[in-house]
Amino acid sequence: MKHICWFFLALALLLPGTAAAGSPLRIATEGAYPPFNDVDRDGNPVGFDVDIARALCKTMNVECTVQIVAWDNLLPGLAAGDFDVIVASMAKTPERKAVADFTNYYYRSRSTFAGDPDKGFRQTREGLTGKTLAAQAGTVQARYLEDNYGGTSTIRLTGTNKEAFDLLASDGADAVLCDSLTIFTFLQSEEGRRFDFVGIPLPVSSPSSEARIAVRKGDGRLLKALNEALREIRLNGSYEQINRAYFPFSIY
Template sequence: MRISRRIALALPAAALALAVGAANAQDTMKLKIGTEGAYPPFNNLTADGTLEGFDVDIARALCEEMKADCEFVTQDWDGIIPALQAGKFDAIIASMSITEDRKKEVDFTDKYYNTPPAIVAPKDSDIKGVTKEDLAGKTIGAQGSTTHSTYAEQTFADSDVKLYPTAEEYKLDIISGRLDAVIDDVIVLEEFLKSDEGACCKQIGTVTPVESIYGPGIGIAIRKGEDALREKLNAAITAIRANGKYKEVNDKYFSFDAYGD
């Protein structure tokens, strides 16, 4: 009689534990993170299909901080905002600058890094600086639909600005001598110069970012009106800055604090 009573008492407790476990599983935040996968060292898809880079590791750190179950989705840069709006993923963590034009289409978190653009040219180039006058008459490459391409088109009015779908494609053209210079994030270009292919070229200098073009830094884009998600991501950015996780990721890639001022 005692045995059967114990079993009877245990059954409701077991049922309650299962119910609590199911509720907790349902409460776990599930997020799909969109990234390009073609912008090393920030995000890159390796030959075996592995995603790596600063953006990717920061995303993982934020997901861990939020106790969220995150999945990555790769998307071509030109279609990344439409894909977010269509629900293909919930957030873009892909080195996207916070700009006024983009804020008309998406909402942004606070910045999670801020590094300047730079100009790179072939080693035998006669380009001396990064001004409009320095680059007059030159052919300049940039990845299209980026703040760098916007800056190049608005600033280098006396140059021929050529736009490319990815950074890898403009790199091929400067290596082969079809470009006089390229503009991109300083970290992306420094990584290129360290590679075997980058032996062709040298850095001319960095460009002072124009805030009306570059905005206050790089943020995470989310769909309009998703304020609760933005607040959670902002809190997670603040937390990983404070607990040392951001520095751990940062130091894996850079010798300075990419967060900026």
């Protein structure tokens, strides 16, 4: 047990702004991306991301707070020092790497389209000409739609992923491009029953394939501590327990 004590002590010394220094580690998540992050009836943050964040805090033996921040404000707020960590299913992209540092991935998932399979779906620029495609603004999926279907398809970008699914359900969009795991949850809902996965997933090399945790640029000590904690929750079974609470298959 001696080496474990030294592990926790080292983490406490490494983490700026933690309970050891008199203030908690401040974690931000979006709160609008179920099942990964959402809010309950009382307005409290819940979801896979939130459970992972709390498991990391427990492993690091630090006090943490989790706050809800709009997607577009996450990276600016991190850079401004409004919080210390983002746990919000964020993919690492060249643009984001310029303003934040990222941990190892904590889950993987392919991006794909959701739509009405009875209407037919040809996943080519020609096949989607004239179609309305939706995605959440500021995401890698939104960029993909604009780069590959802009000019021939109508691209509708929404404030949240739920709003994109609402467009699909109300026939305001022919298809939604997003993380396949969020589609999995949507398809099990009442409004999602008439829809399904359509087309083929984006390439595995797509940056949306790996979700990571973001810290302020240059905060190498916190980054290292989080990576150590991610490894620990994988080894001690905490990660698997959280995984099984949301999905009947591994998403690591």
